[in-house]
Amino acid sequence: xxxxxxxxxxxxxxxxxxxxxxxxxxxxxxxxxxxxxxxxxxxxxxxxxxxxxxxxxxxxxxxxxxxxxxxxxxxxxxxxxxxxxxxxxxxxxxxxxxxxxxxxxxxxxxxxxxxxxxxxxxxxxxxxxxxxxxxxxxxxxxxxxxx
Numbered sequence: 001x002x003x004x005x006x007x008x009x010x011x012x013x014x015x016x017x018x019x020x021x022x023x024x025x026x027x028x029x030x031x032x033x034x035x036x037x038x039x040x041x042x043x044x045x046x047x048x049x050x051x052x053x054x055x056x057x058x059x060x061x062x063x064x065x066x067x068x069x070x071x072x073x074x075x076x077x078x079x080x081x082x083x084x085x086x087x088x089x090x091x092x093x094x095x096x097x098x099x100x101x102x103x104x105x106x107x108x109x110x111x112x113x114x115x116x117x118x119x120x121x122x123x124x125x126x127x128x129x130x131x132x133x134x135x136x137x138x139x140x141x142x143x144x145x146x147x
Contacts, residue, residue: 074126075106079134080114082122091123092145116140 019031033040049056077100082090085098092104101108110122112130120140127135127142135142 072107074109075101076109076111077101077124078111078113079116079131082110082120083114083116088119089121089123110135110142 017027017032018025019027020029022028030040038044049058051057077095081098081100082095085094087094092101092106092108095101095108096104107126108124109126109128110124110131111128112132112134116134116138119138120135121143122135122140123143123145125145127144132142
């Protein structure tokens with residue numbers, strides 16, 4: 001074997017269609033473009049979203065409201081899920097290890113659904129009032145993380 005006799009596997013490479021090369025090719029005369037009309041001519045190109053003169057989808061759909069580009073997204077964690085972690089001090093890494101959040105870079109808000117049975121010191125970016133009340137009832141502490 002040498003570089004001079006290397007070639008692609010049979011059938012792996014396909015020749016491009018050569019249009020406008022006479023009637024014998026099967027793509028002669030109008031070159032597969034049909035007869036006349038806007039699309040038949042050379043140099044035709046349509047704009048993105050053009051639907052043949054029909055009102056395009058992006059103009060048919062109503063536009064409403066406002067999207068705040070500075071909105072902060074929080075991953076919500078309830079107290080009943082935090083209760084399963086068998087540690088007194090719960091930080092973001094502990095939540096990742098327990099599968100409550102995916103990464104430590106997420107911003108977390110603790111919500112007050114469920115109840116605690118033991119003292120917990122919970123670190124998060126935000127707490128609901130109900131969550132803080134339930135954590136402090138058990139002698140725990142809600143520690144805010146500054147981001």
